[in-house]
Amino acid sequence: MTVFSGFSRRAFLGATGATTFLAACGNGVGSPGSAQIDARVNSTEDYLFNNFPGTRDLANRASGVLIMPLITEAGLIYGGGYGRGALRVGGVTVDYYSATRATFGLQIGAQQYAHALFFMTEGALGQFRRSPGWAVGADVRYATPAQGASLGKETTEMEPVIALVFGQQGFIAGATLAGVKYNRIIP
Template sequence: MTVNRRILLGGIGASLALAACGNGVGGNGAQTIDARVDTTRDFLFSRYPGTQELSRQAFGVLYMPLVTEAGFGIGGAYGRGALRINDVTVDYYSTTRATIGFQIGAQQYAHALFFMTEGALGDFRRGSGWAAGADVRYATPEQGASLGKETTEIEPVIALVFGQSGLIAGATLAGVKYTRIIP
């Protein structure tokens, strides 16, 4: 029974921490998301110049400017962003992540998904929800400046996580889902 109580308290604590991080969910809709995406894109390009070329090669880029994550045993994350094709917003998406395992803390970060093939972008847009899976290559910010042609020719989707603040530690199993939204 003690384990169940810990999991319950961990879930409640994670929810409270997530709510306290100021994600801005329910804000001014599309204008807020677009402004955040512009700022995130500009930061990404100025900080990691290789990502600008990566963006030009991509068929589309999903920018998630602010994802808030918290966990204590059970955790979760949520954020909203925009899919851009030729740097024009075509759809808005939310990302939801659930985790379970040994973890404690809270953090905020941004990430971008670069769709390097027309098929990968089409699969993403046609689906009612899309879960990141084995066909996604995750890159670190240090790689963001040097993601080259060899990488982009063999990877259908490249995910770059950057701009982390806060601290979360642990080892977890996680699932991520992206869902089209109307802000």
């Protein structure tokens, strides 16, 4: 006896399980808006500055910093990810952004991580803010958390954007920002 005509019980359980899993990740979807995003960004920024001391100086030299407190990714051949965060200029939130990602390939699992984009030039920050949707490109330098304390003035003056991925949890190998698209949102 089938309750769902044309829709198998296995497909229903799979869809329900995937939806429940992503909802449980707590990435801010359906949250009360800017107050919750700001609270998460504040907490993530405190974690970043306290655990990787060089990042505070890096943020002070940057024209702006985009903090994405929680990106959630999941995949089984096809995958995707989503998160929300805030762009801060001079330590003040000026805009909110979402980050989305779609992937295809040999993958299975899920992970969560945080990341920060340090816009080291006014030009890079302006290009980011003017674009209808900005994707991480070749002009981004990736830094590891260990390098966060040693990114010198000479390095940062030559790089328009520095990306730092940290706080990974889960079981997809490697967190990267390739293919992530950022869009301004109104929470």
